[in-house]
Amino acid sequence: MPQPWDEGDWDRIGDLPRTDERVAEARQVVTELLEGPELAPDVPQPPSPGLLWHVWEEFHQAVGERMPRTSQVTWAGVDELVREWRGRERLYPLQRHVVDHVEAAILAMIPRLRDDIADSVFRWLALDSDPGRFADWAVDTAERCVIEDIGADSAIELLGAMGSPEARAALERLSVKPGGPASWDNAEAAQGRLFDLGNGASEW
Structure with missing residues (x-):
């Protein structure tokens, strides 16, 4: 994804001029979101009442703070974050479950990023x-x-x-x-x- 679309940084996106070049770029971004099968993974559903989702979101926030652009999210960076979580003095059982099964947590992050990027494109066009x-x-x-x-x-x-x-x-x-x-x-x-x-x- 080209910048700034891959950051979800609305302050930057909202100020982009709607030139033919930028509009073509935005169109390509949404097309890739729709047609990339790897961007719509099969995410396992956590048990009710959604406590695992809450911890996934906590981990997603930590990933986003460490690696704010999608192009920066790497398994090496995620592994380093997992090691930091495991090094905490206190780790709740669900937090430990997330770092033991981090692939599922990352899979759950992809649809949300996809949604945020598409949202920013349509908001920008509507301006x-x-x-x-x-x-x-x-x-x-x-x-x-x-x-x-x-x-x-x-x-x-x-x-x-x-x-x-x-x-x-x-x-x-x-x-x-x-x-x-x-x-x-x-x-x-x-x-x-x-x-x-x-x-x-x-x-x-």
Whole structure:
């Protein structure tokens, strides 16, 4: 991932000019997020009530502080962090479980990074004075991201901001529930955006 997309640094991303070169770069970033199978790993589900997720997130935060860009995250760096955790005077059982099975913790980190990067791309595009100019490619890309739940909220906002017939049609497809292409929450968000646009459709 090119900088600053790989950092999730919104202060830098928000200030990027929306030149043709930068827009093409942003498009390529989202395309890679959608089409890279290694970016959608099979993450084991932790047991309820999600305490393991909490400790995974603690480890993810430690990784992010040590290696703020995705290109900096290496197994050598992760191994060093694991050694530091193991050297703590007090390590709770779940923390020990994470460092003993760190591969699962890192796998769980990938979808979150993927979501953050896609979110920053769509937020950045929506800042343009005429986001409709991206419609020829961004409508399809945003719709796919909502279906796959990658940066979905910002993708829905961008579809609404573009305001083209194609973008509205995408929102209508995404708003179908039950049995539509998007998750229930994302379908409701798409439906809400349609209401904001004056669609006037009633809920199923």
